Every structure is written in C-alpha cells, then in structure tokens.
Amino acid sequence: MEDYTVCTRDFSCVAGTRIVSQLRNEQWIRSPCILGVDEAGRGPVLGPMIYASAFCPQSSDISDRGYADSKTLTHEAREKLFRAINTDMGVGWVAHIMSAQHISHYMLGKDKVSLNSLAFDATCHVIRSALESGANIKQIYVDTVGDADRHRERLSRAFPGIDFTVCPKADSLYPIVSAASIVAKVIRDKSLVDCQQILRLQGEVGTGYPGDAATLAWLKGHIHPVLGFPPLVRHSWETCARMLEPPEAVSIKFEADDADGDGAAGTSQQRLNFTRTSGTSLIESSGLGRHIFFRVRKLQRVTEVI
Structure with missing residues (x-):
C-alpha cells in the first residue's frame, strides 16, 4: 500500500490517488456505487487546500463505522479512522492537493481565478479520478459552500447521468461524505507538517x-x-x-502602477525605469516591429544611462 506523503519539494499542485492500483481488481467497483466529496483547508492562510472523495457500493452500510465530520473528531480519532479507511478494500478514496503557492498563483495571476473556481475544478478532479478507476458511480453527495442549487447544476452538466445531492453540512448527514472529510483533514494536517520540515520553518x-x-x-x-x-x-x-506594508515590509512602487503615468490612458507603451537619465528624457516607442519578447514585457530602449 502506498504511503500518503503529500508535499513535494517544488510545491506544485499535486493530485494524489491511491485507488487505481489498489481497487482495479475489486469486483464491487463495477456495482452501483455512492461517492462523497468534502474539503479541508479552504479558509486558512497557511498550507494547502485538500479536496477528497470517498466511495463504496450502494449496498454497503457504513453508518456504524464511526465516520463523522472531521472537525468534530480529535486528531487521534481522525488518524485511527483514516487508517481504517485506507486499509478497507471495500472503500476507495482520492485526494487532490492544492498548495498555498498554487492557490496564490491563480488568485493573483494576470487572469485571476477565484477560490470557488479552484474548488469546483478540484471537486471535478476527485470525481473524475474515481470514475477513471472503474468505479460505477451512480449517486454523489457533496458538501457545498455557497448556492447549493447552482453548484448541483454545474456538477450535473459536468457529469451527466449521475444523481447529485449538494447541501451544507453534508459531512454530518452522509457517512460517505464524512469519510471524505476525514481523508481530506488528515492529509492536510500531514502536508502542513511535511511542508514545514522541508522548508525548515520553525x-x-x-x-x-x-x-x-x-x-x-x-x-x-x-x-x-x-x-x-x-x-x-x-x-x-x-x-x-x-x-506586507511598512514598516514590516518595503513599499515597492512600479512606474506602470502610477495612475498619472504615461501608460495610464493606454495610449503608449508602459515602461519600467530602473535608471536615471542625464538630462535627456526617454522616448517611448509604440512597440510596433519589435520582437514579441520586448513588447509583452513592455521593455524600452535606453540610449543614455548613468
């Protein structure tokens, strides 16, 4: 059985799955199955956000296994339940890990992506991974943040033919979502510790x-x-x-961010000015005819530098 070490040295977005090799030969995955989806780490400013799914046959009664909303369980209870889920060949799980760096990259990038969009993509990933393992998923339960009806409609369009139940507190209402909640929370906690150790943060x-x-x-x-x-x-x-404001951090102002700068009206090419000129002003070009490398970065020719 594979370990669930989940932090990589490059802190890229990691999609982790144990289920494909472990459950491909299990006959139950071809019978009608239910699947639950939940997350851990949506609100924290530190560490990754984890989306997880857990699935099992519709005919299985898992109500007596002690699965519960991971937030109501102690650390020791979550670890014990995760080990039970991980060794149960009648239950499969998938975890999708979005590092802090990955989240910041998309939320602060040129084409900004909201946290809700990242969450929806992660939900689709853990569902799709379960389907690709061969699981015959018929019913999916999802813990939602925001408008449940809108979330259900989007998921139904992405996965036609599957019946979705989307509601708040699903991790308290449906044991299969509780199992996903436990998987997500345990992996987030371990990932947070792993990342601290790798970065040598005290x-x-x-x-x-x-x-x-x-x-x-x-x-x-x-x-x-x-x-x-x-x-x-x-x-x-x-x-x-x-x-990240003074005095704790250094205030950095780029010429292109100045509302009164030459590029404010979009009529001329913006420039980054790292030098002083000796009495001669820089003449900005339109960028036409120049290599795309320079135009994309809005770099200007400098004819005289001190």
Missing part, C-alpha cells in the same frame, strides 16, 4: 486560520521585507496583504 503555526493569534504571530515572525512570506503562506489572502 515555530508554532497554530491552526493556520487568520483569526488565530498563534498563526498571526508566526506570520509576523516570517516576513521577508522584500520577498514576503515563505511558500507555505497564501499570499492571496488579505491578511498577508495587510502585513
């Missing part, structure tokens, strides 16, 4: 939520005045933006 991080005093203290102790925070931190969170 100190108590607390729960990772912005309202946690221990987490805020850890963040303040790990600010680089120019580079910001280490990769464990979601720079896209407002908590980080507020902290």
Whole structure:
C-alpha cells in the first residue's frame, strides 16, 4: 500500500490517488456505487487546500463505522479512522492537493481565478479520478459552500447521468461524505507538517486560520521585507496583504502602477525605469516591429544611462 506523503519539494499542485492500483481488481467497483466529496483547508492562510472523495457500493452500510465530520473528531480519532479507511478494500478514496503557492498563483495571476473556481475544478478532479478507476458511480453527495442549487447544476452538466445531492453540512448527514472529510483533514494536517520540515520553518503555526493569534504571530515572525512570506503562506489572502506594508515590509512602487503615468490612458507603451537619465528624457516607442519578447514585457530602449 502506498504511503500518503503529500508535499513535494517544488510545491506544485499535486493530485494524489491511491485507488487505481489498489481497487482495479475489486469486483464491487463495477456495482452501483455512492461517492462523497468534502474539503479541508479552504479558509486558512497557511498550507494547502485538500479536496477528497470517498466511495463504496450502494449496498454497503457504513453508518456504524464511526465516520463523522472531521472537525468534530480529535486528531487521534481522525488518524485511527483514516487508517481504517485506507486499509478497507471495500472503500476507495482520492485526494487532490492544492498548495498555498498554487492557490496564490491563480488568485493573483494576470487572469485571476477565484477560490470557488479552484474548488469546483478540484471537486471535478476527485470525481473524475474515481470514475477513471472503474468505479460505477451512480449517486454523489457533496458538501457545498455557497448556492447549493447552482453548484448541483454545474456538477450535473459536468457529469451527466449521475444523481447529485449538494447541501451544507453534508459531512454530518452522509457517512460517505464524512469519510471524505476525514481523508481530506488528515492529509492536510500531514502536508502542513511535511511542508514545514522541508522548508525548515520553525515555530508554532497554530491552526493556520487568520483569526488565530498563534498563526498571526508566526506570520509576523516570517516576513521577508522584500520577498514576503515563505511558500507555505497564501499570499492571496488579505491578511498577508495587510502585513506586507511598512514598516514590516518595503513599499515597492512600479512606474506602470502610477495612475498619472504615461501608460495610464493606454495610449503608449508602459515602461519600467530602473535608471536615471542625464538630462535627456526617454522616448517611448509604440512597440510596433519589435520582437514579441520586448513588447509583452513592455521593455524600452535606453540610449543614455548613468
């Protein structure tokens, strides 16, 4: 059985799955199955967000296995239940891991992607991975954040022929969603520890939520005045933006961000000015006829530099 070490050195977005090799020869996956989806780590400013699915035959009664909303369980109880799920050949699971760096990259990128969009894509991933393993999924239960009806309609369009039940607190109502909740929470907790060790980050991080005093203290102790925070931190969170202000951090202003700058009206090419001229102003070109490398980066010719 594969280990569930989930943090990689490049902190890329990792999709982890144990089910394909373990369950492909199990006959029950070809019978009608139910699947539950839940997440862990949506709100924290530290660490990854994990989406997980768990699935089993419709005919299985898993109501007596102690599965519950992972937030209501102790760390020891979650670990014990995860080990039981992981060794149960009558249950499959999938985990999709989005690192803090991955989340920040998409939320702060040129073409911004919302956290809800990332969450929807992750939900589709854990469902699709279960289907690709050969599981005959007929009914899916999803814990939702936001409008449940709209979420159900989008999922139904993405996976026609499957019946979806989408509602808040599904992890408390449906044992198969509770199982997914346990998988997601255990993997997030382990990933957070693994990432700290790999990055050699010291100190108590607390729960990772912005309202946690221990987490805020850890963040303040790990600010680089120019580079910001280490990769464990979601720079896209407002908590980080507020902290990256003087005097804790250095204020950096780019000429292209100046509303009164030459490029404000979009009539001329913006430039980044790293030098001073000796009495001669820089003449901006239109960029026409220049290589795309220079036009995309809005780089200008500099004729005289001190």
